[in-house]
Amino acid sequence: MSIDTVRDALPAYAKDLSLNLSSLSAETLLTDQQKWGAFVASAHAVGQPVVVKGLEAAARAAGLSEEALTAAKAAAAIMGMNNVYYRSLHLMKNKEYGTLPAKLRMNVLANPGVEKVDFELWSTAVSAINGCGMCLDAHEAELKKHGVPNTSVQAALRIASVVNAVSRVIAGEAAAA
Template structure:
């Protein structure tokens, strides 16, 4: 399935989401690895089958095998970390924040691609998963390494649109089932 085929799955009432998918696919503020890694990590974070398949297909010729796996790893690790760290942030009892997490997160230190690209993908996934602590933790090194606000914003926009497309496709499938 292609990105155009994915756009065809989006009902007319969500045309803005379809148009945003198209414009973000043409986005130039990020290089192809950064952009398609964001798309892929975001798709895996939401895990709606047709969206994952379409974005996997679209990213396959734009990302190396290492980058494909790193984007998937960003979704996986942040799926765990976003829940854990969001919980610590939301809890009134701050004692839990003083305890070691004791969760394996080795992929963050050695993702197999440029570390800042991985941070960008983690930022997009953290936005999808609603963890402000993780968004801040991953955005800070990006800015320290010269990423601009428009570049970080592009990752957030990709995450938002992939999330919306996933929800719309899933709800359309539910109505047609």
């Protein structure tokens, strides 16, 4: 499996997505680890098997280490939890919930196994897919503290948006078959 396998799974009506997937795989605003980690984290956030397998294979072929691959998956996992929790706090009218301790384990945030900036970019991508504005703001602020330019944050968001759309189209086509 590869990125071409994912592109080949897309129907003709999703040609823009196929082209975007191809151009983003050649993205140069991010390091290769940042870029491929964003692809993997985004794929795991959506969880469509063809996309997960294809993008993991592409990431490995591009040289993403097993440690970085694991950290990207960890970003999807922890954000899957945090995005629901913090989005709920943000949406609820009773703001008292925001003053209560979360009492959720989040140790991977302190020790993700890769550069903090990379993990923050991946967490930002997953938070975009999961629609948590509170988490998006928190991760973007952390990236700004490390001097990450807006164009790099945007690149991670572009990857997330395309992987999300690709995953949903492939899942929809599978459901219709």
